[in-house]
Amino acid sequence: MAEAVLQLYDTTLRDGCQQEGMALTVDDKLAVARHLDALGVGFIEGGWPGAVPRDTEFFHRAQSELTLKNAELAAFGATRRPGVSVAVDPQVRALLVSGAPVITLVGKSHAGHVQRALRTTLAENIAMIGSTVRHLVHAGRRVFLDAEHYFDGYRLNRDYALEVAGIAAEAGAEAVVLCDTNGGSLPDEVAAIVADTLAATGAALGIHCHDDTGCAVANTMAAVRAGAVHVQGTAHGYGERCGNADLFTVIGNLALKQGREVLAPGQLARLADTGRAITEITGVPARPAAPYVGAAAFTHKAGLHAAALRVDPGLYQHIDPDRVGNAMRTLVSDMGGRSSVELKARELGYEVAAGSGEVARATARIKELESEGYSFESADASFELLLREELAGGPERPPFDVDSWQVSVTRLPDGTVRTEASVRLRIDGVPLAATGSGNGPVNALDRALHQALDPFFPQLARLELVDYRVRVLTGDTGSEARARVLIGYHDGERRWGTVGVDRNTVTASWRALLDAVRYVLVDDVFPGRVPAPLAAAPAG
Numbered sequence: 001m002a003e004a005v006l007q008l009y010d011t012t013l014r015d016g017c018q019q020e021g022m023a024l025t026v027d028d029k030l031a032v033a034r035h036l037d038a039l040g041v042g043f044i045e046g047g048w049p050g051a052v053p054r055d056t057e058f059f060h061r062a063q064s065e066l067t068l069k070n071a072e073l074a075a076f077g078a079t080r081r082p083g084v085s086v087a088v089d090p091q092v093r094a095l096l097v098s099g100a101p102v103i104t105l106v107g108k109s110h111a112g113h114v115q116r117a118l119r120t121t122l123a124e125n126i127a128m129i130g131s132t133v134r135h136l137v138h139a140g141r142r143v144f145l146d147a148e149h150y151f152d153g154y155r156l157n158r159d160y161a162l163e164v165a166g167i168a169a170e171a172g173a174e175a176v177v178l179c180d181t182n183g184g185s186l187p188d189e190v191a192a193i194v195a196d197t198l199a200a201t202g203a204a205l206g207i208h209c210h211d212d213t214g215c216a217v218a219n220t221m222a223a224v225r226a227g228a229v230h231v232q233g234t235a236h237g238y239g240e241r242c243g244n245a246d247l248f249t250v251i252g253n254l255a256l257k258q259g260r261e262v263l264a265p266g267q268l269a270r271l272a273d274t275g276r277a278i279t280e281i282t283g284v285p286a287r288p289a290a291p292y293v294g295a296a297a298f299t300h301k302a303g304l305h306a307a308a309l310r311v312d313p314g315l316y317q318h319i320d321p322d323r324v325g326n327a328m329r330t331l332v333s334d335m336g337g338r339s340s341v342e343l344k345a346r347e348l349g350y351e352v353a354a355g356s357g358e359v360a361r362a363t364a365r366i367k368e369l370e371s372e373g374y375s376f377e378s379a380d381a382s383f384e385l386l387l388r389e390e391l392a393g394g395p396e397r398p399p400f401d402v403d404s405w406q407v408s409v410t411r412l413p414d415g416t417v418r419t420e421a422s423v424r425l426r427i428d429g430v431p432l433a434a435t436g437s438g439n440g441p442v443n444a445l446d447r448a449l450h451q452a453l454d455p456f457f458p459q460l461a462r463l464e465l466v467d468y469r470v471r472v473l474t475g476d477t478g479s480e481a482r483a484r485v486l487i488g489y490h491d492g493e494r495r496w497g498t499v500g501v502d503r504n505t506v507t508a509s510w511r512a513l514l515d516a517v518r519y520v521l522v523d524d525v526f527p528g529r530v531p532a533p534l535a536a537a538p539a540g
């Protein structure tokens with residue numbers, strides 16, 4: 001028998017927005033909807049018009065500003081209130097006014113919730129669901145019913161849960177979406193309850209899982225195996241408490257592990273980019289380790305893994321990252337060997353061989369420097385400078401020399417604090433000095449360096465310090481603590497990092513600052529570098 005076509009239903013803009021820290025503007029929501037549509041999901045739930053003013057505005061603006069090519073817009077809302085005629089219920093009316101072609105109603109399927117939260121009778125709740133679905137279908141809308149607390153409700157009172165699913169289907173709901181609202185279920189229970197509900201009602205079933213047991217994706221997959229044909233989830237698993245099922249993971253699993261055609265041909269390769277674009281808009285980072293789309297999903301640190309990956313990337317990767325638009329990355333660290341250095345060097349555009357002396361020496365230096373507190377995995381630029389030294393057979397001629405630098409922090413009588421830095425450098429033997437002030441020693445040193453060097457090297461003007469992290473590494477007994485400073489830069493196109501270590505935090509910072517400047521200038525003094533993208537900015 002042919003497998004049923006699966007409906008992909010995204011609820012990032014409604015349930016995803018119930019996540020702590022998520023506060024999207026209407027413009028943000030419109031932008032996220034465009035990305036989801038471009039990916040090719042079937043339904044985009046935009047919010048709850050009539051309840052949340054921002055969502056009312058979203059649906060209003062969507063009518064003129066959102067042209068969807070693949071998806072249908074769904075408005076979410078509750079069934080009519082107890083004892084109120086559906087025709088006059090203002091919230092039901094707001095759903096129609098939203099203009100959304102699809103309406104997803106939340107209805108209670110847990111007898112205890114009906115009696116205690118809704119404070120009505122079991123029969124009235126059945127009537128609320130039936131009459132609201134019929135009303136909206138009669139008005140020409142496609143309707144889904146989100147059966148809230150379905151799995152817990154089924155465990156409490158199976159007959160009642162089945163009655164809710166049955167009445168919704170009978171009234172015209174296209175799918176009855178079984179919700180694991182509290183997210184407490186496990187995959188075998190979900191599979192059994194979906195299968196039983198399907199057998200008892202014959203309704204088209206959907207699944208909506210929360211991740212409170214860490215099983216939202218597994219539960220979703222189990223439900224599909226058991227016969228669910230409509231799958232709900234959110235980008236990056238955004239959602240209340242522990243989140244929702246991560247729709248990107250579900251899509252990857254369905255498409256690549258089960259051969260289900262959930263997206264149009266070629267669209268799967270947009271998955272990682274869609275994930276990155278959405279995090280840019282929400283400002284809520286995705287987990288680097290998120291399957292398929294995470295920045296670390298195909299990132300390798302262990303030396304033995306790198307050795308095998310050189311032979312065949314499939315030896316340590318479950319899929320080819322290209323299939324989901326992601327990329328393999330290698331990290332260099334003290335846990336790597338020559339193969340890690342070789343792979344990283346190639347990633348950066350250098351042709352080297354693992355057996356070469358240069359690679360062996362770079363590997364040994366990394367191990368030694370990391371034992372002193374350096375960390376190269378987020379400092380690609382510092383690694384590249386080290387590698388180039390080995391490839392060049394010694395330190396490269398610096399584009400400038402440093403004579404001295406100085407920082408002063410002064411508290412003034414009016415209570416303000418002034419931080420100033422001065423640097424003394426030489427370019428081709430010619431001395432120059434500059435000063436800079438900033439909101440702290442690193443900022444002031446950065447400005448002084450720019451002040452001195454930008455007139456000679458205009459390409460430095462693009463360099464922007466975007467991240468500064470300092471970690472104090474407590475020494476072993478008897479040795480002094482050191483500071484490790486990691487600095488992140490952006491030049492408008494690429495992002496990279498440098499590292500410095502010293503007992504003095506400002507000196508460690510200076511080293512990282514200097515590496516960044518040298519990194520930008522090496523192309524001038526050492527032409528011939530094969531341009532290669534540096535580590536992509538992590539999604540989120």
Ligand SMILES: CC(=O)SCCNC(=O)CCNC(=O)[C@H](O)C(C)(C)COP(=O)(O)OP(=O)(O)OC[C@H]1O[C@@H](n2cnc3c(N)ncnc32)[C@H](O)[C@@H]1OP(=O)(O)O
Nearest residue numbers: 048050051052078079080081106107108117118119148181
């Ligand atoms: C599982 C889910 O995620 S469902 C989605 C939940 N999302 C949201 O709640 C976000 C939007 N919510 C809101 O803006 C508000 O809560 C509103 C507008 C819906 C309701 O606001 P208020 O009327 O002020 O009430 P309050 O927030 O205290 O909610 C309780 C009311 O909702 C009713 N209610 C609860 N569940 C349901 C339901 N499934 N169907 C219909 N009514 C419901 C309760 O009976 C109670 O009504 P009462 O005040 O007449 O007794």
Ligand SMILES: CC(=O)C(=O)O
Nearest residue numbers: 106146148149179181
């Ligand atoms: C409807 C919904 O979001 C839930 O039950 O979890």
